[in-house]
Amino acid sequence: MTVAAMTRLRLRRIVALAILLIAPTLQAQDGGPEYVDLRFVTVASDQQTEWAPLLRKRRDVVQEQGMAFFHVFQRLRGPLGVYLIVTPHTPVGTPASERANTYWLEDLQKTVASQSLITAINYTGPPTNSWSHPAEPFMLARRFTAAADQSNSYGQWLAGELSPAYRDAGVDDARTLRAVVGWGPGTWIHLTFMDSWPGKRLGLDQSMLNRGAAMVVGEEYYLYSFREHLSYTAD
Numbered sequence: 001m002t003v004a005a006m007t008r009l010r011l012r013r014i015v016a017l018a019i020l021l022i023a024p025t026l027q028a029q030d031g032g033p034e035y036v037d038l039r040f041v042t043v044a045s046d047q048q049t050e051w052a053p054l055l056r057k058r059r060d061v062v063q064e065q066g067m068a069f070f071h072v073f074q075r076l077r078g079p080l081g082v083y084l085i086v087t088p089h090t091p092v093g094t095p096a097s098e099r100a101n102t103y104w105l106e107d108l109q110k111t112v113a114s115q116s117l118i119t120a121i122n123y124t125g126p127p128t129n130s131w132s133h134p135a136e137p138f139m140l141a142r143r144f145t146a147a148a149d150q151s152n153s154y155g156q157w158l159a160g161e162l163s164p165a166y167r168d169a170g171v172d173d174a175r176t177l178r179a180v181v182g183w184g185p186g187t188w189i190h191l192t193f194m195d196s197w198p199g200k201r202l203g204l205d206q207s208m209l210n211r212g213a214a215m216v217v218g219e220e221y222y223l224y225s226f227r228e229h230l231s232y233t234a235d
Contacts, residue, residue, distance in 0.1 A: 076223045142190045
């Protein structure tokens with residue numbers, strides 16, 4: 001067995017084991033894929049002009065293969081050339097996945113300084129829209145690491161308290177995900193989509209925020225802009 005084949009087999013086993021161990025206490029989101037892939041990419045500083053045309057070619061490849069959506073976001077603060085690409089999860093080892101991954105490695109790898117691939121399960125957390133809808137212009141991505149004994153409770157707080165609070169504050173689309181491959185199972189991702197620049201605080205209840213903060217041991221957040229010219233959503 002080749003090294004590549006062994007790697008694919010190992011990853012499939014990891015995914016299957018992670019799914020069995022998680023035993024989710026929340027319902028998976030209706031109207032969208034149960035799992036999504038989040039690819040975090042930092043483009044090399046001397047390859048910025050090469051990146052976009054190559055990424056559009058990759059987008060065209062996976063679109064022809066029938067992928068439901070390919071959403072590209074660019075980080076607005078910090079280093080230039082930091083992107084987040086959100087797609088339905090494609091099991092490693094399928095012919096389409098092999099072709100897409102080969103294309104990525106051969107044509108895009110030279111432009112990339114670093115990248116990481118996270119597979120996450122998509123949970124219901126009102127308000128929520130199908131992943132098949134075009135994204136809003138701005139997205140706030142927050143990564144939370146829950147305490148070992150608080151992970152499920154924290155996920156319930158994200159979906160049951162934080163997302164509804166965003167809805168009440170006028171945010172129409174907020175999504176809750178839990179990492180199953182790439183980050184530890186205690187890692188939660190909360191994506192908030194907004195149609196305008198979030199220039200002011202949303203007025204969320206501090207006591208509600210404190211309940212969530214008491215269950216986490218780490219947090220990161222970044223603001224992204226949707227890059228429609230690099231993305232597509234199937235009709």
